[in-house]
Amino acid sequence: MSVANYCEQGSGSGTDMATAVMRPFGSSNSIAHNLNKNLHPISTFDSSKLNSFYKTKRRFRFVCSAPQSVPNLVGSEEGVCLSIGSHVIPHPDKVEKGGEDAFLVSGYGGGVIAVADGVSGWAEKDVNPALFSRELMANASSLVEDEEVNYDPRNLIRKAHAATSSIGSATAVVAMLERNGILKIANVGDCGVRVLRKGQVVFSTSAQEHYFDCPYQLSSEPISQTFLDATVTTVELMEEDTVVMGSDGLFDNVFDRDIVFIINSCNSVAEAAKALANLAHNHSKDSSFDSPYSQEARAQGFDVPWWKKIMGMKLTGGKLDDITVIVGQVKSSLSS
Amino acid sequence: MSVANYCEQGSGSGTDMATAVMRPFGSSNSIAHNLNKNLHPISTFDSSKLNSFYKTKRRFRFVCSAPQSVPNLVGSEEGVCLSIGSHVIPHPDKVEKGGEDAFLVSGYGGGVIAVADGVSGWAEKDVNPALFSRELMANASSLVEDEEVNYDPRNLIRKAHAATSSIGSATAVVAMLERNGILKIANVGDCGVRVLRKGQVVFSTSAQEHYFDCPYQLSSEPISQTFLDATVTTVELMEEDTVVMGSDGLFDNVFDRDIVFIINSCNSVAEAAKALANLAHNHSKDSSFDSPYSQEARAQGFDVPWWKKIMGMKLTGGKLDDITVIVGQVKSSLSS
Numbered sequence: 001m002s003v004a005n006y007c008e009q010g011s012g013s014g015t016d017m018a019t020a021v022m023r024p025f026g027s028s029n030s031i032a033h034n035l036n037k038n039l040h041p042i043s044t045f046d047s048s049k050l051n052s053f054y055k056t057k058r059r060f061r062f063v064c065s066a067p068q069s070v071p072n073l074v075g076s077e078e079g080v081c082l083s084i085g086s087h088v089i090p091h092p093d094k095v096e097k098g099g100e101d102a103f104l105v106s107g108y109g110g111g112v113i114a115v116a117d118g119v120s121g122w123a124e125k126d127v128n129p130a131l132f133s134r135e136l137m138a139n140a141s142s143l144v145e146d147e148e149v150n151y152d153p154r155n156l157i158r159k160a161h162a163a164t165s166s167i168g169s170a171t172a173v174v175a176m177l178e179r180n181g182i183l184k185i186a187n188v189g190d191c192g193v194r195v196l197r198k199g200q201v202v203f204s205t206s207a208q209e210h211y212f213d214c215p216y217q218l219s220s221e222p223i224s225q226t227f228l229d230a231t232v233t234t235v236e237l238m239e240e241d242t243v244v245m246g247s248d249g250l251f252d253n254v255f256d257r258d259i260v261f262i263i264n265s266c267n268s269v270a271e272a273a274k275a276l277a278n279l280a281h282n283h284s285k286d287s288s289f290d291s292p293y294s295q296e297a298r299a300q301g302f303d304v305p306w307w308k309k310i311m312g313m314k315l316t317g318g319k320l321d322d323i324t325v326i327v328g329q330v331k332s333s334l335s336s
Numbered sequence: 337m338s339v340a341n342y343c344e345q346g347s348g349s350g351t352d353m354a355t356a357v358m359r360p361f362g363s364s365n366s367i368a369h370n371l372n373k374n375l376h377p378i379s380t381f382d383s384s385k386l387n388s389f390y391k392t393k394r395r396f397r398f399v400c401s402a403p404q405s406v407p408n409l410v411g412s413e414e415g416v417c418l419s420i421g422s423h424v425i426p427h428p429d430k431v432e433k434g435g436e437d438a439f440l441v442s443g444y445g446g447g448v449i450a451v452a453d454g455v456s457g458w459a460e461k462d463v464n465p466a467l468f469s470r471e472l473m474a475n476a477s478s479l480v481e482d483e484e485v486n487y488d489p490r491n492l493i494r495k496a497h498a499a500t501s502s503i504g505s506a507t508a509v510v511a512m513l514e515r516n517g518i519l520k521i522a523n524v525g526d527c528g529v530r531v532l533r534k535g536q537v538v539f540s541t542s543a544q545e546h547y548f549d550c551p552y553q554l555s556s557e558p559i560s561q562t563f564l565d566a567t568v569t570t571v572e573l574m575e576e577d578t579v580v581m582g583s584d585g586l587f588d589n590v591f592d593r594d595i596v597f598i599i600n601s602c603n604s605v606a607e608a609a610k611a612l613a614n615l616a617h618n619h620s621k622d623s624s625f626d627s628p629y630s631q632e633a634r635a636q637g638f639d640v641p642w643w644k645k646i647m648g649m650k651l652t653g654g655k656l657d658d659i660t661v662i663v664g665q666v667k668s669s670l671s672s
Contacts, residue, residue: 197567200542200544200545201542202542202544202567203542203567203569204540204542206536206537206538206539206540208536208538209536231533231538231539231571231572232571232572233539233569233570233571233572234569234570235567235568235569236567236568236569255635257635299591299593312648
């Protein structure tokens with residue numbers, strides 16, 4: 001099958017932005033501090049430097065505004081690690097501000113990835129919904145190597161949430177790969193993870209929500225979910241497995257079977273992340289597409305009015321949203 | 337909402353049978369040996385004895401043909417354990433022979449549950465497809481406490497498969513609950529597990545298949561899947577979580593949202609297991625029901641002929657199959 005529709009080559013351009021949290025190993029405090037003061041523009045990020053970091057066997061993390069695609073290999077010691085690509089497309093109405101998703105990529109251990117999705121309802125209270133998710137990911141970045149976190153994703157959520165002072169709320173998912181191949185995941189809300197092996201999805205997280213379109217969320221308010229509400233799972237990964245993490249903007253607009261098709265079709269993690277984000281973006285704007293979101297809406301009792309139903313119509317369409325995609329492929333550290 | 341349609345009271349009767357593997361703690365070898373020689377009829381199984389076993393704080397396992405519903409509490413030490421109910425309805429054409437599913441319930445650790453589904457295609461080769469699945473579960477029962485298994489579900493699959501000499505093949509899922517609440521799962525094929533918490537599914541296994549309706553399977557033949565192909569996951573359970581394990585006869589015929597509804601509606605694990613099996617059975621016979629199976633078939637390109645399509649028709653219907661359901665609720669050993 002042709003992959004042309006999904007997998008255009010190139011790094012992408014335009015005004016799309018996102019907040020990524022990555023930084024050089026060993027400079028946690030200063031760079032976390034910088035995050036809220038001075039986010040560098042996309043163009044300053046040179047992914048080739050990541051590769052050189054890897055080649056010199058140093059773990060790395062950076063703090064910066066994200067490039068469109070961040071291909072890299074994280075991790076350095078014996079065992080497995082993740083080769084990671086990422087891509088973000090903000091909600092069409094939020095392009096200038098970069099959207100309200102934030103994400104984290106770290107090379108600590110076998111690799112740490114996380115996505116937070118700021119809850120947009122805060123805009124009605126004149127609060128920028130991006131502030132909470134960005135600070136949450138910045139704090140998580142500072143704490144990845146924290147002793148009390150102990151390389152436990154639920155602990156990371158607990159400490160990052162406690163350290164976040166911005167007003168707002170966010171869904172969040174954190175995944176930490178151990179060198180022995182065990183991927184540990186903590187998830188609050190409707191961000192998600194898929195693991196693909198030999199052309200099929202072998203693991204999925206499940207979304208948590210109070211009711212349709214109202215996910216569990218970490219918040220500045222005392223009445224919210226906490227790390228205690230996280231679903232904590234592990235999955236044993238194998239070399240060449242692919243991990244796809246995303247905000248609900250991905251999973252509400254792209255079926256698992258299409259994720260499989262794209263992963264099978266693309267030649268790199270960066271290309272796959274971009275292709276997935278583009279497909280989600282295209283579906284999100286397509287009012288006739290019978291998306292995972294519209295199918296779930298109908299299953300929960302939402303649909304077109306009765307007079308449209310008797311004309312054979314039904315509720316369809318994607319969901320306009322910020323879209324964040326992280327694609328990680330499991331590699332042997334020794335062979336890379 | 338009324339639960340009358342789903343949750344009839346009573347223990348059930350009739351000719352439906354299944355093979356369950358449970359036995360008194362400490363009598364592994366003799367009872368595993370009996371399994372292939374002398375399967376007792378359903379009516380000999382007295383679930384009240386299970387409760388008395390629990391009350392005396394003894395772990396237990398039995399080998400026998402299954403009753404319609406097996407309510408019990410397994411496990412005895414500090415920490416959490418599973419209160420378990422089970423229910424089996426064979427394929428309508430296989431009622432007399434008890435179907436080709438087999439299952440295991442053990443009180444070792446926090447509780448061990450497993451389902452194997454014999455691959456029916458072996459009947460074309462004059463092989464009884466039930467033999468392999470039954471022996472596999474019998475062997476697993478014998479090996480639950482094996483030192484080399486080390487309370488690891490993939491190891492249990494490995495050793496049980498190696499010990500199975502019957503001709504045939506089967507899908508299999510094994511879940512072992514640790515006292516600290518960690519449920520470890522190994523899955524080969526399209527049996528499955530759901531974990532429900534506070535009225536929603538927070539964890540699902542994913543089916544593995546070569547192509548539509550041809551699942552990964554353990555086999556007597558050298559060209560088959562092995563323990564190495566198992567997807568291995570863990571999920572941290574909380575008290576009052578509900579674990580639903582089943583053969584594909586359950587998950588092909590019942591959507592997750594209906595599993596949630598039934599679990600929320602029923603007053604006991606035995607009642608829930610029976611209600612789920614009954615709903616799956618009813619759906620499996622309903623040619624107009626747009627089941628998970630028919631939806632997946634259409635998604636994979638199977639549908640009615642074009643001339644029916646232009647008349648607005650589509651492929652629908654449940655899937656006639658053996659149906660095995662195990663429902664476990666997480667309880668504190670100390671509080672029970």
